[in-house]
Amino acid sequence: MKRRDFLRKSLLAATGSIVLESGIVRAVENMNITKKKMEIVVLTGSPRRNGNSAYLAERFVKGAQEKGHEVYRFDCAFKQVEPCRACNRCGMDGLCVIKDDFNELRPHLIAADMVVFATPMYYFGISAQMKRVIDRFYAINEQIKGHYKKAAFLMTYADTAKKEAEPMLLHYHALMDYLGWESVGEVVASGVWTAGSVRNTHYGEQAYRLGKSI
Ligand SMILES: Cc1cc2nc3c(=O)[nH]c(=O)nc-3n(C[C@H](O)[C@H](O)[C@H](O)COP(=O)(O)O)c2cc1C
Incomplete structure (x- = not known):
């Protein structure tokens, strides 16, 4: 031949x-x-630039980039994103009346193969900075719901009781079920209070390995 x-x-x-x-x-x-080079959107939720959840996000990104994936990072706390006004003008599938930094994120979210949520625990929930961004998913609901994506959840909190992480994990999994996305991993970093204290734990390595496994 x-x-x-x-x-x-x-x-x-x-x-x-x-x-x-x-x-x-x-x-x-x-x-x-x-x-399968993937486009990964990483949302961070802390107002501490060098905080614990930002560090987990960084480690995840390093692993994912080493695998050749493309990462778009959106630091929710440093962007101007208003909360949803519930005007319903978007009809859950259109343009939002609010013109702000969500417009930057919008095309990346729609195109993403994977979305990563990296947030501190604030009163047993996702930080408000990140939640207001998630609520703005409403305007693109029809473009992301049922459109398969992978997802991962990286969370940090000061307490050490596992039980205290449950409401956030429940929330994250309910969101995955609703959107039809698949969670491929979670890093739940407990016992980290001061900014950067997570660097002295094994959670950074966990986040790195998760990124590398994608
Ligand atoms: C407003 C606020 C609320 C918090 N609520 C909790 C909480 O409910 N449970 C907890 O264990 N830690 C709580 N923490 C501590 C943070 O979750 C912890 O310091 C975390 O590591 C911060 O992550 P970051 O460095 O990425 O901001 C809270 C911190 C702040 C500022």
């Missing part, structure tokens, strides 16, 4: 695509699709 035919046959077997006369390029393009 000629080298050219062999190549064509191998590519056909690898990609399952139909190889036309100019098909080698086409098949190689398809191979790139199957390489």
